[in-house]
Amino acid sequence: MSLRLTMIGVMLLGISLSIGISTWLSTHDSEQQIEELFDAQMLQSAKMLELFYGAQPKDHRENLVDHPLLLEITPAKYETFHQDANAESLAYEQKLAFQIWNPKGQLLVRSANSLPSPMTEFEVGYREITMGHRLWHLYTYYSKATDVWIITGQRNDVRQELVDQIMGNSVLGPAIIFPLVALLMIFLSYWLFEPVQELARRLLQRSPADLTPIHMKLPSELVPVRDAMNGYIERIGDAMVRERKFSGDAAHELKTPLAIIKLHHQGLEQTNDPQELQLHHAAIDKGIVQIAHTIEQLLLLSRVDSLTGLNVGLESPEQLINEVLNDLLPIIEPYDWQLDFAPALKARGDGFYLKLVFKNIIENACKYSQGHSPISIRTWAATDEQMAVIQVLDSGPGLNEQDCLQIKERFFRAAGEKVSGSGLGLSICAQIVELHHGRLDIQPGTPRGLDVRVYLPLAQPKSKA
Known part of the structure; x- marks a missing residue:
């Protein structure tokens, strides 16, 4: 999956949703505002007609009963909003209608585009009707001052034209800007990802033997x-x-x-x-x-070396050492073993690999000690370090302090050493113990021999409920 294309797609989707939602909200609000504006205009028109009718002489108003006044509307050049149109050339006037009726249902005044009959019932309020295959918005107003009913009307397309124009302007701008933004984002994505491409090129050009660090200026994210x-x-x-x-x-x-x-x-x-x-x-x-x-x-x-994980559990050093001694029984038999195990001591570790550690250390103790000489194994808990300590002290010639520091290195053999070996045993032990988050300490024994101590994480006692 391309991160660049995903980023562009998500951002363009976000912009599209933002534009779409904002356009819908603005159109919805515009429709409501336009409805309120034109409804108020019809009310205002009705009150203006009330003033017009009330300003007529009484005899002239009485004459309207037999001779209703008809307001002629001249033809217009443009039916809808046009960039070159003005108030005289627009057909806006043809989309407005009005009627004035007396309480007896006699027509007094009407516009030429209205019906000779009442456009709606005489009841104050707003209504919608279909007249001449067109939807009309009507407002019925009763004038107490002149005792007449005034009906004002407005075709729905007057309002719809304004809504469509507002919506068209809302869509036209984003429709022009959106492709430009998309192109800009594509350019920016390639420009911003150029450091990644440069890093890839440098890595591809490297030889297998080149292990020098990578030095190149990168964005903080990289x-x-x-x-x-x-x-x-x-x-x-x-x-x-x-x-x-x-x-x-x-x-x-x-x-x-x-x-x-x-x-x-x-x-x-x-x-x-x-x-x-x-x-x-x-x-x-x-x-x-x-x-x-x-x-x-x-x-x-x-x-x-290839070990990545251990099967760690609670292990008893005493039990593991006893198992190792049983396995090495033919080797350990000639020696004087002094065992001192701390009761119920538990350490965290992998039993299989810990037995390998103890086996190597005990074999070394036997290898460098004379027959019937003492070899001691002790265990205790170093509570200050939260470590379980396993000590193996032999009676061999031991090592000096400098050799003790190097003995854990691979293939190290002390100068003048006559006992055969590979020089790997203690190195392997040290590596296994480190994998257990412990340590292997080797120092000269007192008064002689070699003092080897294995430190393993101490198992935490279970809390009482």
Whole structure:
């Protein structure tokens, strides 16, 4: 749907309705005013005839009974209103009629275009009749001073001509102006939408690699669109940088174990010594395990990167950790576990992804701790922050403060680290926790080891009814 055409259509429709309603109202009001004006004119004419008749000598008025006075009307050049017409050339006089009758029903005076009989009954008031196939408006007036009935009449087309002329003028002006307004609106719509067209042209001319912000002057209504597009371009640029870094790091992480596998495969072909063969097989198995682990972590990282929503509910950290410990039973068995769970602690989160977080952290604690060394897991509620805290403290060598700050970066491996890994586990954990609007804190343990704390939004207790 075109916004331009919709805007023009709505505006023209509004103008049309406005003109139509105003024309109808003005015509309706004009008709009422014209009716009142001409009705008043007929009343005034009746009173003028009363004065005319009353000013006649008594003997002349008595003579009218036998010899009614007839007012002749000269033919006119124009039947209706005409631009060159004047009062003498118009047929306006032929459209007016009057009669004067005495109470005995005897005609005294009449106009030539009226009937020799009463045009209406002798009763004061306004009426409408059809006379000579024409609609007439009549007013009947009784003069107490002269004891006569006076009837004045006016043809309806006198009034209708004025109404039609007023209505014609009301329609003629808008009929001339409306096309001009429509053309002006079309021109304005193209002119006003030109910045949008220019923005579209610039976007079409951009190369796929051009991720620079859009800098062009736009109307205030389009500034939010430009800013939103610049923000979107910036996010795309950041995502592409991350993807390139991810691809480079992944290639680097896979390159080393593949090179080791290739080297030991060549060694297998060059020796028949059972001890050397065993050494080469063990190295190849270790490289395959490392590659499988790295690929598994990369797939998980890709899944988390594309994650847009979580199935958030009320979760018990104690229950989730117990499920993870049961799944890792062969791995955790050699260690001294010290568990301290806060009773009835509930956090808001997605149980599936939180178990992945706890699994990674517990596996790391086992990987870097010696057998039979203590590993503690504690939970509590940090009410001041409205957070549920899950702490995993191992007995391994730990990290210095600088490494603790970098450990959540992808593929980061501390200098001198001898334990194999992909360097992705804690990065994935941090990303999942951030999606839960929490945080992952890593710091050196006391007196040794690594202190990992997961902060999750604390579930609000249900209010009592």
